[in-house]
Amino acid sequence: MKYRLIYILTFILLSKNITAQEGYLITDFELKENRGVNAFIREYVREIEINSIDQMTISDYKVITVYNQKGNEAVQAYAWYDDSRKVKNISAEVFDASGNKLKSFKARDFNDKAAVDNSSLYQDSRVKALPFNPISYPYTVIFEKTIVSENTGLIPTFYFVNRSDVKVKNSKYIFKYDTKKNKAYFKENSFEGLGINKTITADGYEYEINEMPSFKSEELSIDPSRRFPNIMTRLENFNLYKYKAQGITSWDALGSWYYAELLNGKSDLSEETLNEIKSLTKDLTSKREKAAAVYNYVQNNFRYISVQIGVGGLQPISAEEVDEKKYGDCKGLSNYTRSLLEAIGIESYLAIIEAGRSKVNVTKDFPNFIDGNHMILAIPEKNNTYNWIDCTSRTNPYAFLGDFTDDRYAFVIKPSGSEIVKTPAYSNKDNYQKLEANISFNTQGKINVEGSLLTKGTQYSNRSYVASLEKEELKKRDKRFWSQINNLEVQNHTFVETKDSLKLKEKFAFTGTHFGEVINDRMLLQLNILNPFSHTPKRYHNRENDFKIQRGFYDEDFIAIDLPENYQIEFVPEDVILNSEFGKYTRKITLENDKIHVYKSFLLSQGEYPKEKYESYYEFINHVSTEEKAKASIKKI
Missing domain, CATH: 2.60.120.1130 (Jelly Rolls)
Known part of the structure; x- marks a missing residue:
């Protein structure tokens, strides 16, 4: 009886160990096959379900093996959230090279911290991140998260892979919505030659790829958004921080909606400020002189900070608030300058753009709010041209952008006639x-x-x-x-x-x-x-x-x-x-x-x-x- 019990316990332990190792045992053959690769995505599934015009559920499931230190960044085991975007669940499991489980992480185990940078005065955005620091390689992570968001106007772009030197065994994107009540649009980028399968289902679309080789990291490679296969998704009817939109099918329609909803009541200024700016420009004759004087006034008297509370990621704070506090983010300062120019009879328009040393365009044929990370101001000139100013810069001359926003397409927002326009190039x-x-x-x-x-x-x-x-x-x-x-x-x-x-x-x-x-x-x-x-x-x-x-x-x-x-x-x-x-x-x-x-x-x-x-x-x-x-x-x- 004693020996029989020992035999049974041994069998159970061995079976458990074999089961643990079966899926995530990293063999010499695998290492040889994936030589030169930093990480290997075994399975990655994102499912987005539009529950209503103001609620969507985003679920991620990823199994990834990391071969070296450079591969750590491909794990991406974190979840951003704020008042409009909630983490419903988040978990992770980590396995060693033999397939043995090292640790399980529940929601309470994740680090939770403010997602702020040095130039941010206040934000409500936070991030939960996996607190795992590997001491040896390779290792495997199973990561799951579910996010519930009210912002159906901000459907995240899905990348089958978004890092160089990462190989993929299986990656899948599932999008579900009520096809009778709404219409979804998809933009397929960099699919050529990869064999990505698209399936139309009763309640949406599915995209899947198997056995995708890694993209090599090379000097001077073109922008990742154009190299790595990805899918942009947008809805014709959506919600954005309690603001609902219907029938948005073009950049013009999107701009008109933004202007009417998000800029409504944001241009008011005190009589004192109106009199000050009129006095500042009363002796100037040309439009350029007056606009330059207003720009210099903002540069010399206001400072830049980041505001990311609620709709603050897209909607400027009011001109009156900027005037009172003497600071603002890119949207607040641009809108404030726009309001000052309006007070002296000069028309100008807010413009959303992707800022940075790399020239990344707003997608010309796909109206959306995912593109762009910065806001500048466009001042109309003759022959359908613009003078552009970045109101966050305290040093740029008037009508000079420099290499932060030059030579790329921007979304110019107007009451009507919103358009995609390229900023000046310095070549x-x-x-x-x-x-x-x-x-x-x-x-x-x-x-x-x-x-x-x-x-x-x-x-x-x-x-x-x-x-x-x-x-x-x-x-x-x-x-x-x-x-x-x-x-x-x-x-x-x-x-x-x-x-x-x-x-x-x-x-x-x-x-x-x-x-x-x-x-x-x-x-x-x-x-x-x-x-x-x-x-x-x-x-x-x-x-x-x-x-x-x-x-x-x-x-x-x-x-x-x-x-x-x-x-x-x-x-x-x-x-x-x-x-x-x-x-x-x-x-x-x-x-x-x-x-x-x-x-x-x-x-x-x-x-x-x-x-x-x-x-x-x-x-x-x-x-x-x-x-x-x-x-x-x-x-x-």
Whole structure:
């Protein structure tokens, strides 16, 4: 009897262990098959059910194996929530490489914290996140969550996978709704060649993919929203924070609804403010002068903060509230500026845009509120054009956006006639930098530099903030900018900013050490230590992705190098001209008694290019980087 009991208990324990290992045992064969992959999504199902015009349920089920530290970010075991979006349930289980369960997590075990950033004054958004820190790899996570939201106008975009170097075994999107009471629209992005199956069901649609290979992480790859397969979904009738919409089928209809519902009563200003702004602009004659004066007034008297309470993610706080508190978020400041302009008879429109260094467009043929993370202001000009201003910037000149919102489609919101419009582009030679400098040095390598720097376009916007730095911060910034100069000591650095012509002129003087390399009675001198282009792109033997040069630029350097006494020029590199469809590089050297004059120009052309041309791009950039290291030799007389 005793031995029989031991046998039964042993059998139960072994059976339990075998069962645990069957699904999530990570074999050597699997590791070999998935070599080069950071994570493996075994199963990922999202089901969205529209229960009514003002309620939807979003359920996620994901089983993912993580092979290394880089794969941790693919787990995404968290849930955002606020007053209009509730976490109904959330749980997780973690298994080791042998398939043994390490730990189970219930809702109470998840970390719960405010979802705020440093520029946020107040928000009601929070996040529940899985508190698991792996100590070994690989491991597997089963993650489940259910969200109930009233905002059927904000159906999240579904990505079958949204990370590079992540392989997928099965990924599925299920969308259910009452087909008799509403109409759903879908935008299928980047489906080509992946074999994604679409099924029309009695109550909606299903999309599914099996055995999807990973997308390789590569330098200069195009935007993820255009690389990774995804589905955008919207309803014709929806709810947005208690505001209901019916029959929305176009950007025009969406803009008219937004204007009527979310901007209603948001433009009122006090008599005191109205009189102040009219007095400020009464002696100005042109529309541009008046609009610029209003923009400068807002820049000088109001500060940016983030407001994300309730509908605050889309609706501006009132102009009166901004006026009283002297701060606002992008929507509040844009609407406040719009209200001030309206008070002096200048029409302007709010515009929703996707801001950031990467140029991401609002989807032209799919009206929605998921696109966009920022709001700016569009002021109509002649010939159906606009002047654009970002009311959160305290430094941008009037009608200049810089590289945060340039060259991308935005949603311009009007009472009628709302439209998708592209913001101005600053391309190639628009983004100009001119360096002029004189270098003198002694045989111990001490260097003295005096020069000037002129910037325009996005090069101007990227440097304009430097002019407002405190003295010590400026010194630190200069040491980073001229990091190739050892022991740099700045004697002088001044600025002249011409906002009307979008120029920044700098004058500088500094010293350093260890310039040149002494070899017996010779010295080797690097000819361009002030503005060398030193980037070497990564090389790929089998490039998988097309690539994009996000922004072009044009640099010119004029450098004069004075030789020390009793030295003469022994050797200088030959002149170079490199021509490519990606740009042009020129270096010319002229000699004048005891001076070496170096001229460099480098044009890099923005654009999208097929993957087959990446090797040519690599060769061109690598050649430029090599030429920038060119040295001259001088010899003691």
